[in-house]
Amino acid sequence: MTSSLINYNRAEVTKGYTDQLLAIDLNNKTISVKVISEEMRRMFVGGRGYCLKLVFDGTKATTKHDSPENVLAISGGPFCGETGFAGAGKFIVGTISPLTNTFCDSNVGGHFFPLVKLSGFDAISVTGKTDQDVLVVIDGDRCEISIADAPETGDSLFGAENIIEKWKGDGEPSSVAFISAGTGAKNTSMGCINSVYYDLRRKRCRAKQAGRGGTGSVMRDKGLWGIVVKCNAKKANSNRPAHPDRVREAGKKLRKVIKDVDPNAMRLGTQGTTCLVDMMNSFHLLPVNNFQYGIDDRVKQVSGLLFEEKIFEQRHPDGCFLGCTLACTKGCEDYILKTGPFAGKTIRLDGPEYETAAAMTNLGIFDIDHILEYAWYCDEYGLDTISAGVLMSFLFEAYEHDLLTVEDTGGLELKWNCGKTVLELLHRMAAGECDFAVQAGRGVRHMKCWIADRASSRTGRTRSDLLGELSLFGMECKGLEFSMYITKESLAQQGGYGFALKGPQHDEAWLIAIDQLKNELPTFKRKAVALQWFPLFRTWFNLVGLCKLPWIDVRHPEAQNTEHPARNLPTVEYYLELVNATFGTQKTLDDLLMESERSYLLHKLINLRQGFGTREHDAIPLRAMAPVFMNEYRSRKKHYEEYLKNQAEVDINGKTDEELLSILQEYRRVQYDRLADEVYDEKGYDRNAVPLDETLNRLGFDKAEYFDIVRSARNQAQKQQR
Numbered sequence: 015m016t017s018s019l020i021n022y023n024r025a026e027v028t029k030g031y032t033d034q035l036l037a038i039d040l041n042n043k044t045i046s047v048k049v050i051s052e053e054m055r056r057m058f059v060g061g062r063g064y065c066l067k068l069v070f071d072g073t074k075a076t077t078k079h080d081s082p083e084n085v086l087a088i089s090g091g092p093f094c095g096e097t098g099f100a101g102a103g104k105f106i107v108g109t110i111s112p113l114t115n116t117f118c119d120s121n122v123g124g125h126f127f128p129l130v131k132l133s134g135f136d137a138i139s140v141t142g143k144t145d146q147d148v149l150v151v152i153d154g155d156r157c158e159i160s161i162a163d164a165p166e167t168g169d170s171l172f173g174a175e176n177i178i179e180k181w182k183g184d185g186e187p188s189s190v191a192f193i194s195a196g197t198g199a200k201n202t203s204m205g206c207i208n209s210v211y212y213d214l215r216r217k218r219c220r221a222k223q224a225g226r227g228g229t230g231s232v233m234r235d236k237g238l239w240g241i242v243v244k245c246n247a248k249k250a251n252s253n254r255p256a257h258p259d260r261v262r263e264a265g266k267k268l269r270k271v272i273k274d275v276d277p278n279a280m281r282l283g284t285q286g287t288t289c290l291v292d293m294m295n296s297f298h299l300l301p302v303n304n305f306q307y308g309i310d311d312r313v314k315q316v317s318g319l320l321f322e323e324k325i326f327e328q329r330h331p332d333g334c335f336l337g338c339t340l341a342c343t344k345g346c347e348d349y350i351l352k353t354g355p356f357a358g359k360t361i362r363l364d365g366p367e368y369e370t371a372a373a374m375t376n377l378g379i380f381d382i383d384h385i386l387e388y389a390w391y392c393d394e395y396g397l398d399t400i401s402a403g404v405l406m407s408f409l410f411e412a413y414e415h416d417l418l419t420v421e422d423t424g425g426l427e428l429k430w431n432c433g434k435t436v437l438e439l440l441h442r443m444a445a446g447e448c449d450f451a452v453q454a455g456r457g458v459r460h461m462k463c464w465i466a467d468r469a470s471s472r473t474g475r476t477r478s479d480l481l482g483e484l485s486l487f488g489m490e491c492k493g494l495e496f497s498m499y500i501t502k503e504s505l506a507q508q509g510g511y512g513f514a515l516k517g518p519q520h521d522e523a524w525l526i527a528i529d530q531l532k533n534e535l536p537t538f539k540r541k542a543v544a545l546q547w548f549p550l551f552r553t554w555f556n557l558v559g560l561c562k563l564p565w566i567d568v569r570h571p572e573a574q575n576t577e578h579p580a581r582n583l584p585t586v587e588y589y590l591e592l593v594n595a596t597f598g599t600q601k602t603l604d605d606l607l608m609e610s611e612r613s614y615l616l617h618k619l620i621n622l623r624q625g626f627g628t629r630e631h632d633a634i635p636l637r638a639m640a641p642v643f644m645n646e647y648r649s650r651k652k653h654y655e656e657y658l659k660n661q662a663e664v665d666i667n668g669k670t671d672e673e674l675l676s677i678l679q680e681y682r683r684v685q686y687d688r689l690a691d692e693v694y695d696e697k698g699y700d701r702n703a704v705p706l707d708e709t710l711n712r713l714g715f716d717k718a719e720y721f722d723i724v725r726s727a728r729n730q731a732q733k734q735q736r
């Protein structure tokens with residue numbers, strides 16, 4: 015079936031699947047409905063796996079983020095929309111990223127994909143480009159899909175209720191949801207996608223974000239303003255598992271753990287993820303001034319408790335989809351904006367999340383008003399709060415080191431703890447207003463080169479010398495900006511970021527707590543095993559359409575009595591029951607891990623094919639491993655002296671601080687390198703981070719095209735070594 019307006023037969027969800035793909039080609043504005051093969055389902059499960067497969071098949075080695083053939087892939091997974099289990103509204107957006115030039119994906123919650131699935135689709139692929147912004151409309155009630163003009167307004171969130179109102183017809187507002195990206199997504203490379211749904215209790219739209227990797231920028235580059243879905247079919251019990259009673263029973267057990275544990279532990283249900291602000295600060299992990307410091311006395315001005323008591327409206331439970339009793343999607347009502355194009359307007363805000371608050375502390379700002387303003391504008395503009403925040407903190411530090419001047423920045427003095435300047439730069443970036451802001455919108459990696467070029471002609475230093483200095487504290491890996499945790503004191507977390515295939519994002523491996531705080535990974539081997547196990551199990555959540563938080567942030571009381579408490583295996587049992595009760599199977603945890611490993615391997619193959627998969631692309635900046643400058647070292651001098659004596663077995667007597675800092679830096683570099691060897695062994699790669707043939711065979715990758723990719727990457731790596 016192919017046309018720019020089509021009617022289709024709605025496939026009913028059966029055991030979590032509809033097995034249909036909605037393919038939209040914007041080159042000629044055609045819409046097709048395709049069958050998803052049994053092989054694709056067996057090998058790649060759904061969600062991130064489907065996005066990877068669609069991008070792998072639809073692109074080639076020369077595909078860039080703005081190539082017409084680039085695929086914007088969107089997929090839920092077999093549990094997306096399962097109302098009997100907590101955390102089941104998640105879906106994935108994946109594409110060739112403008113920041114990393116290879117596959118990057120981001121997960122997001124809300125009602126959008128559960129409604130898409132109810133309308134009959136397990137995945138959506140968007141290819142091609144159009145000059146005129148368009149809106150795709152999926153009407154699951156009438157079984158009709160069309161391509162319409164984009165709404166007049168360029169806004170993404172402001173006035174979202176009007177979009178719901180327009181498309182709901184006679185139905186409920188909760189039967190409509192949409193994804194969109196604002197003008198900031200169009201004007202930068204770090205655009206996020208908003209997933210907007212109507213909250214019947216708060217009687218307003220809520221929004222969650224697929225933040226990382228510039229998926230929103232790809233969407234807007236294609237000329238796609240957004241996708242609206244409307245479906246009045248009943249959401250409850252719509253996933254049609256093989257054994258509904260067993261699913262409900264497993265869901266009940268998970269909800270009991272959430273109810274018993276969370277209020278006395280992290281308090282996600284009342285503080286959202288802002289609970290992490292205080293926790294990270296107390297362990298020197300909260301980024302301050304571009305990851306220089308991990309602790310600051312002003313933290314009480316932005317603590318989770320303050321958000322709980324003064325900012326978040328607590329009257330309603332805040333699950334981002336039905337059935338999530340962890341309910342961390344907190345929100346703030348009636349906030350009056352003070353800056354930017356919407357100054358003076360009253361807005362309602364979802365979040366902010368920990369990462370957004372930490373983006374501000376990383377600029378030296380400990381002020382709730384500035385956090386709220388930054389959070390709302392980033393969402394409205396369609397900018398990733400993490401990438402935008404890290405980009406700005408990098409620029410502020412470059413300014414501090416006189417590598418940027420006020421002439422470069424279009425008149426802005428980039429000084430720490432100045433919310434006004436941060437917001438002004440944000441508004442300019444989103445509007446694409448002046449050259450500096452336009453360049454900045456392309457991310458840290460791009461700005462390292464831009465600054466080196468300009469500073470070279472001004473200072474007479476060589477470009478490579480300047481680039482070397484900027485790379486010490488330009489917090490990106492593979493082109494993606496670091497997410498908001500200080501990693502200097504956790505080797506395992508350095509690996510968690512450095513070896514992550516999409517770049518340094520904590521959703522792949524977050525090992526700080528078990529490594530640094532609990533010392534549960536004392537050897538290279540144990541760290542390497544954790545760096546294999548956790549990314550795989552975390553990946554599994556992204557394959558199936560589930561949120562990780564009820565597993566990773568709510569520790570089952572009995573987990574403490576198991577060999578690996580951090581794996582939270584008693585809760586994993588509930589997930590296994592969900593799997594087997596839905597599919598009518600008898601899968602084990604090892605089966606789930608192998609499913610993840612296949613998708614993980616496909617991601618690795620895309621990275622290799624695009625030229626970004628070998629060892630040198632796993633390198634992280636020195637700031638991620640150790641203090642770079644003397645001020646950082648001296649801020650924890652005692653700690654580092656103890657470390658050098660006890661861990662590195664260095665005789666520190668008679669050595670200057672400068673000598674000790676240099677020894678520390680070298681020691682940490684060697685440690686990271688050793689860890690890389692162990693991790694590659696564990697993953698079945700060679701020392702250049704290229705998968706071995708036996709790894710491909712073990713995971714069923716038997717086609718010649720896969721072997722060609724690894725052979726060519728191996729040859730390339732060997733040539734470079736010669």
Ligand code: SF4
Nearest residue numbers: 101333334338342561
């Ligand atoms: S834990 Fe939070 S993010 Fe996850 S599904 Fe529940 S409300 Fe959404």
